[in-house]
Amino acid sequence: MTADESEAIDAFEHLGLTSYEAKVFIALQRLGSGTARDVARTTDVPRSQVYSVAESLAEHGLLDVQQASPIRYRPVDIEDARTILRDRFEHEQDRAFEFVDQVSEAVADEETQEDIWTVRGRDRIDDRTVDLLSSADERLVFATRLPELLTDAIGHVLEERARAGVETIAVSRTDTVCDRFAELEGVSVESPTRPRTDDHRSGRIAIVDDDGILLSVVDDGGEETAIWSSESLFATVLIQLIEANQHVR
Amino acid sequence: MTADESEAIDAFEHLGLTSYEAKVFIALQRLGSGTARDVARTTDVPRSQVYSVAESLAEHGLLDVQQASPIRYRPVDIEDARTILRDRFEHEQDRAFEFVDQVSEAVADEETQEDIWTVRGRDRIDDRTVDLLSSADERLVFATRLPELLTDAIGHVLEERARAGVETIAVSRTDTVCDRFAELEGVSVESPTRPRTDDHRSGRIAIVDDDGILLSVVDDGGEETAIWSSESLFATVLIQLIEANQHVR
């Protein structure tokens, strides 16, 4: 079995199929159509199990059953299969959130006070960083060591804030990153004057208006984790700490 | 726990969460934010489990973790949660079909020969019916006893084929259905001359060009099952059988 195939099986499992179901479905797509024996020959699914697994897939709407002897199975068209799975997902999501929408209406407006939050995952940290930077009124600082953490979305918001009259400072000691910073209109690029030695785990730093901050780290596995706080004493203190340490201003 | 809530939990499970994860997520949406104890009080999830479950939800990106004592959890905005789940679904689907797209290209063009297929489920039968009717070149017949089986999609394809010069015949003994048929431009409505007595399980019949047929039944539970065949001797014979029996032409 190829790596591509295992990955496809894994993905189908995340979509709600069992591994047998995924294997049978893929095998039938490969074969065009076939009997239980055909499927068992080309996969490691025991023939005796193919019948029930295919039955289950038929109930999902992912294949047709041909009443013959031997029974033949035929998968639906690929695009139809995508549509079936997507419709199923949308339906389940609507069902799930119908209730949640009701119960959360009551608490929609709450104040964020002296809180610091943890966020995991590059994409979500990216979103949060953009949110934070967008809220800058007077001054913002964005710093990173890794080029891949300077996303297009962040680049755009830096330029946008600079155009809006916000003092926009970009910091890095990495040449690649500095070059990209330099391409951004209205953004002033700086290098920290006192390089820290052991920063091989640092990710990004975003600071806005002396009262909002996000700080992320990247672990050995490449996973990014961030803490952030806004309009809190904690944020203010942290900002002062970082700016003093990195000699940015 | 209300019925709505159990349904929401069930739906979340279909979206890939465990029941604990669903319960904690819903509870936090209700609370706005809260500690493990808060969650345990309002659900039947043991407090000791809330920590790991919340951790897992944080990895899914569905809530933030507040580093404090006690730890506070805050769910993401509902719309953000929908987006996260949808993105996750699309991503998994792409991953799943990337491989399938490759392996099935080779067998894309195959001839359908002397085959008869079984299809389950109202929606899929609906799709298949529309497909079949769309392929009519000279003549098509559509018949049903139940108004709910005459869907808009089928109505549209009947009108469209009639406009294209195809002899379009709609058959029913149910007044409601006949009325709807009558609204369709260019469709001639007929009633079977020899009513069969025990047709309480019949669903729909679709016939095209004397060589394509779909025939469905509805069981006591309301489940619809269909067989269909196209360009096969079987189809031809079946069509003759039905038309002779129902005296349609």
Added chain:
DNA sequence: GTCCCGTTTGTAGGATCATAACAACAACAT
């Protein structure tokens, strides 16, 4: 001490995976 927090460990149940046995049937040679 007493309460609470967060972690860890252990157990029961259910679903899936994996293997095997079975009756029914067709093809074929004796």
Added chain:
DNA sequence: ATGTTGTTGTTATGATCCTACAAACGGGAC
């Protein structure tokens, strides 16, 4: 006809894994 061989579809039986659920523990704060 008879027996052999092979295939089909069904069913039964462990093994294994994950979740649900319960309980205990060390460490702090009061």
